[in-house]
Amino acid sequence: MTKAEKRVLILTSVFVTIALNIHRLFVLLPGEGRKIGLPWVFNAPELTYQVFFHFGFCMFFGYLNLKWLNWNTDMNKKRRVKNLLSNTIFFLLLMGFASTTQYFLFENVLNIRLFLLGYFFRLITSLGLISILVKIMLLNRTQKRKEQENEQLKIAYFNAEIKNLRAQINPHFLFNALSSLSALVRENPSKAQDYITHLSKVFRYSLSNHHEQLIGLDKELELLDSNIQLLKMRFEDALEIHIEVPKTHGIQLPHMSLQPLLENAVKHNFVSKEIPLRIDIFQENGALHFKNTLNEAVYKEPSTGIGLLNLNERYNILMGKSIEIEKTNTHFTVKLPLN
Known part of the structure; x- marks a missing residue:
């Protein structure tokens, strides 16, 4: 990964984390404003846990697909299925880890089904947004690689063209030099x-x-x-x-x-x-x-x-x-x- 890709991934992870957790702060609004969000009793430690986990979740899948998995346009079907399966397995493992740890750490889950659906919705949405970012970055990599290949081909063509033109110079010079020498020999x-x-x-x-x-x-x-x-x-x-x-x-x-x-x-x-x-x-x-x-x-x-x-x-x-x-x-x- 390049420094620019890392920077974009960090900023996107921050944005996704804020976007999917900011509704929890609505309960702090006075009057009817608190009804905007889902029913939830404000818990600062739990919110902190959610934010850090969410950010780490986004960063992990960004690194997984941009650095550790070999995504490219000419990959075979077997490799593509393997990468998708890896993403699915890690998604389920992280979701299970997060929901289980939060359940036992804070012990404030009233409806386990709603709790798991909420976790699944937030994480699958995060994964979808990160997937879009990864796709854009991979397309950008492909475009840059093609530009580099085109530039290399252009340089190779120019070098070959120059060699061909330079090869013409010496015979051209020799032809004229011998013509002059021929005249000088006579004179x-x-x-x-x-x-x-x-x-x-x-x-x-x-x-x-x-x-x-x-x-x-x-x-x-x-x-x-x-x-x-x-x-x-x-x-x-x-x-x-x-x-x-x-x-x-x-x-x-x-x-x-x-x-x-x-x-x-x-x-x-x-x-x-x-x-x-x-x-x-x-x-x-x-x-x-x-x-x-x-x-x-x-x-x-x-x-x-x-x-x-x-x-x-x-x-x-x-x-x-x-x-x-x-x-x-x-x-x-x-x-x-x-x-």
């Missing part, structure tokens, strides 16, 4: 060797953080810098990159969010010393802006088409937000929401 074989060295560093960084779904912005910028070094070896002065992001702690975004943006900017634009590709990365209005000049290449490098789609899917799953894309005649901007 400058000596630089190609340095390129491979830097490429291995990038992959090492990527693989060392493969369990992380969200990563700090500072770390992401470190990874981006490694990728920039690779591109600088190929394009040199034809590539201008300006990063103006303050050192921030606690800001996170999906791992490897900036790398595909950098790759797409280079892949889809014509880059030359005469018309350099300028990339600006800055933080504004709660988002990280990745803005590059637009000079679309006539002959574009082969593309798998999953870069921005992959990034947007990961943002939707991990952060519940979508990336924003703005395209003008001169610039292409991607805005990444920051948490």
